[in-house]
Amino acid sequence: MSDDPIPGHVDVVLPCLNEAAALPGVLAALPPGYRAIVVDNGSTDGSAEVAAAHGAAVVTEPRTGYGAAVHTGLEHATAAVVCFADADGSLDLGQLPTLVAAVHGGADLAVGRRVPERADVWPWHARAGNRLLAALLRRRGLAVRDIAPLRACPREALLALGVTDRAFGYPLELLIRAQRAGWRVDEFDVVYRARAAGTRSKVSGSLRGTLRAVRDVGRVALR
Structure with missing residues (x-):
C-alpha cells in the first residue's frame, strides 16, 4: 500500500527566492492533480505568504543555494513522481503532464x-x-541539449541517485549521475518566456550570476 496521502497526485517542487510577483500566475498554471511545494530560500518579499495564500505547501530552507532548496523539496514530497520547475514564471507548468507521461x-x-x-x-x-x-554531456553519451530547469522523475529513484551539490551545480550533477546509472532520459521542447515582472534571474539575470553558476557547475563537471 502506498504511503502517499494524496493517491495519484504529482508533486511540483518550486525553489523560491523573492518570487512573490510571479507566484500567483505560476501556481494558477498547475494542472489538476499537481501539488505545489514552494521551498522558500530566504525571500524578503513575502513569497512564502503569497505561496501559502494561493494553496501551495510551503517549506523553508535556510541554507542558501538552488540545490539545497531542490533537495529539501524532494525530501518533503510524497508523490511517486516529482517535478521541478523555476518559480519565476518563465516556464509553462501546463507542459508538465508531457514529462510525467514520459x-x-x-x-x-x-x-x-x-x-x-x-x-x-x-x-x-x-x-x-x-x-x-x-x-559536454553529449560527449559523455547523454543526448540532451539543455541543463533543464523543468524535470520529472520518480521520487524514490532520485533520492537513491544521491545528488550532493547544493548550489547551481545540482542540475548538472543530476544529469551526470543519471548517465552513469544508465538512466533513460527523455527530452522535450518547452516554451521559455520572459520572467514575471518584478522578478530577476539569479543566474542569467547578470553576467556575475552566470559566472557564479559556471563556477558551481564547473566543480561538478570536474569531479
Missing part, C-alpha cells in the same frame, strides 16, 4: 529543453554557458 511510459527522467519565445528572454552569456555544458 516517466509513466518508462523514462527514468524527463527534462525540458528551453525554446525561447523571443530572442531577448535568454541572455547570450547564459545561453552560451548552457550550450557548452550540454555539449
